[in-house]
Amino acid sequence: MECVVQGIIETKHVEALEILLQGLCGVHRESLRVHELCLKSVPNLGLVSSEVRLLCDLEQPEPTWTVRHIGGAMRGAGAEQISVLVRTMAESKVSKNALRLFYALGYKLDHELLRVGFSFLFQRGAQITVTVSSVNKMLKLHATDEAVPVTPGIQLVEVTSPASSENYNEVVAAVSSFCEYLAPLLHLSKPGVSTGVVPTAAAAAASLMSDGGGTAL
C-alpha cells in the first residue's frame, strides 16, 4: 500500500518550493526523468481489465525499468475522513525487456508520458518521497527527446509514502503533517480532487526567495 497526495504549482514557484523542501527534508535533491508507459490489458485478458505502468528511469546512465501496478483506493467512512489517499500499489524492478514481455502478454500501450523534475526522499515519521515534475507528452511514439509539456507553466507535486495495512494511520499522519508545511505554497489533496493553485503562493514564494522564509513555519 502507499499513501499519496497530489497538488499543482506554477513553474515560476518551483524554485521556491525546492528551497523549502530542501530545508524541510535536509537531504539532497535527486533529479528525476522518468519515461512512463501506461499499458492496458486487452479485453479478453484476465477476468478484469488491468493497467500497469512501466517506468523507465532515464536519469541513470543506464536506464532502469520498474513495473508498477496501482490498485484501488481504500474506501469507506474512515477513508473519507482522512485527507490522504491510501491505495494498494505493487512495484518491482524489471529488466529492459519488460515492455516486450507485456506486449507479448497482450497488453497494449494506452499512453506514455515523460516526467521531468526532481524529488526528495527522506525519513520523517515515514519514508516520504516528494516529487516535483512537469508532465510531458510525446508527439511521436517513444520520442522522449521531443516531449512537450501537457500543462505548460504548471507542475505536479506528488507526496507518496509506502504503508502497510497495520501502520497506514501513522503514515497518513506523517504525510499530512508534512503537507501542512507546504501549505503557503501549494495545497495537496487526494488524487482526483483538484484544488488548484494556492492564492498565497506568489507571496510565499517571494518571501522564500528573498528572506529567511519563516512563513512556512
Place this chain on the structure above:
Amino acid sequence: MAGDLEISLDKLPIKRLDAIEENGLERFPTDVGYDEKRVNLIRRIDFAWALEREDPSKKQKSEGASAKEGATSSQQQWQWQSLVENLQLAHQELSVIIDLINTVEANDAVTVAGMTRPKQLPYEHLSDLSVSTATKLQCFRNLGKYFKQSSKALEEQIAREARFYGALIRLQQNWKIKRHRLVAAASGNEGFYIDLFDNSLYDLASVFRPSSMSTIPIEHDAAGMLTVNLPRKSCQSLQFEFLGLNSAYNLRKSGETRMQEVSSDSSRVHGKENATDEERVTEIHLTLREVHRAIHDEQVFDLVNREACNPSLRVNLTGIKENYLRLSIGEGSSVSLTLASSGQDDQPIVASDRNTVETSNDTSEKSGVSRQLGFEIYLRQLFHEYVFVRAKSKAIPLLKSQIPGQPPKDKSNILGHFCMSLAHRIFSNKVLSVLENLVHRTPYVQLISHPTWHSRTSSWTLSVKIPESILHAAIQIQTPGVGNVKAIRSQFWTKVVVIDDSISVQGEGAPNVLSLFKGKSEGVSSINGYDCDLADLPIILLQQVASQIIQWLHEEALTIGIKANRDFLSLAFELEQGEIARLVAHVDPEDAQGCISWWLTIDDGLTEEHKLRSDMSYFESQSRKFLGYLPLDLLHSTLLDFLNLCSY
C-alpha cells in the same frame, strides 16, 4: 412676655474648638453625624418654660371651659376675659413660631420639611397645570432632540464596535485573545490583547527569555477598526550564513529586499485607510504571523545558544556577541547565526556595501542563497520537530510515556546534528565534485547517485560498463568450444558511501592483496571495502577502476585463450620468446587527458622487481612504452594483438 422667651441656636455650622492645650495644640470635637447634629440643635432649643406654662394654662383652659359651660349666662365678663387670654396665648405661640421660622430661615442647617399650602381654586389649579404642562412639553422637545442626537452617535458607535468586534472574532478563530480588565479601566481601551505565548511549551518556558512580543495589545484606530501596534524593530529574524565561503553577502542583500517589502507593506496599510475590513484583517493576520515567527526564531536562537555552550561532538563556539553566534563546524568552515532585527537603522548600510561585491558573480550567488536558505529552514525545522512538537506531544500523553531520568536523546544534540548535516553536505559536495571530475575524464565510468533518506549519508556508485559492441566482438572471436565456459562480466561497480565525514569505498574486481602474494587469482573478484580520506579518494577510486578493467581484460584474455597473469594493476602475458609483456595501468587523477593511462613493458622475465616499480617510472626506455590513455575498445584490440604474439 416675649422678653422671657429665649431661644439659643448655634448659628455657626463651623467646627468649634473644644479646648486649647497648654502647648497651643487645638482640639476639635469629634465629628458628629447629621442626625446627631440635628438632635443637638433641637436640644438647644429650650422648650422647658413653654411646657411649664402650657400645663397650667391647659388646666386653666379646662377649668375655664368647664366653668364657661357652668356659667355662660351668669358671667359674661369672664367669657371675654378668657377670650383675651386665649388670644394672648395664641399670639404668644404665633410669635414663638414666627421666631422659630425666622431662625430656621436664617440657619440653613435646618430645613422645612413640609408645609401645607392653602387649597387652590380650580382655575388657579388649572393655570398652574397648564404652565407646568407647557414647561414639560418644552422639556420633552429638548429631550427628543437630545435623544435623536445621541441615537445617531450611538449608531456610529455601534457600527464602530461592530467593525472592531467583527475583526476581533475573526482573529479569535486563529489567535488566542485575552482581556485585561485592569488595563481596560486604565487606558480606556477594551484591554484586549493577543497572547502569542504557547502554553504547551510550559516546561520549556524556563529556557526561553520572555519575549516582549508575546502579548500584543489590540487597539482601536481612528475609524474604529482594530489595529495591532508593535514596534517593527522588535521583530527579529534568524539569519544563517556560511562564513568563509564567498556568499556571505547573500543574506544581507535579501534582508534588504525583505525590509523594503515590509516598509512598503506598512505604508500601504497606512495609506489605505479605506481598505476593506477583509483586507485589514488579512494584514493583521500577516503581522501576527510575522511576530509569531519572530518569537519562534528567538526561541530557536536561545536553544542554539544553550546548546552551543555545551561542549559537543563537532560544534565549536568561536564567536559570540549579542544576538550573534559563530560556530565552527570543522573542515575550516564556520557558520554564523544572527538574530537580526528587521528594523531599518543599520541594515541598509551593510546591504549597500555588500551590493557591490555581488553583481560580479550573480550565478553562484543564487545557489548560495538557496543553499543557505535551505539550511536556515532546516535548522528551524529541526528545532520545531524535536523540541516544540515533542514538547507538545509529550504534554498530552504525559501520564503513561514518561520515564524519569531518561532525557530524550536527540533533543540534547540538535545543533550537533544540524552542524554535522551541514558539514556533511559540504564534504559530500567535495566528494561529489571529485567523483564527477573522475567520471568526466573517464568515459567508461558512470556515476549513479542513490537516495539515502538521511541528511548525513550520501551514496554513489561508480559503474564501469563494457560497451556491448566490444562484448559482441569478443563473442564472435571466441572459438565456440571455449566461449561457453564462462560468461564475461560486462559491468563492475564501486560504491562510495559518505557517512558524516568518513568515506568508505566498496568495490568488486580489485584483487585481494593476500591472494596476490600467494600467486593465486581466485580472490580477485571478491568485494573489498576500505575507508579513506578525501585526498586519497581519487587515487583509490582510480586504482579500483583500473583493476576492474584489468580484471575484465584478464577474464577476456582467458576466454580467448591467452595465458595471462594479473597483478594488482598490471596484466602479464607470456610471449613466445619467453619474454613477459605487461600492460600496466597508471593512475593519475591530475591528468587532463584521462585518469588511467597505460604502459607496455617488456622484460625477460628475470628481473622481478620491475613488477613492483613499473608503475612508478615515468620515462620511456627500450623496454617500456607509454601508450597513454586508451579507450576500452583500443584496450580490447591491444589484447587481441597479444593473441598473435603469445605462445600457445
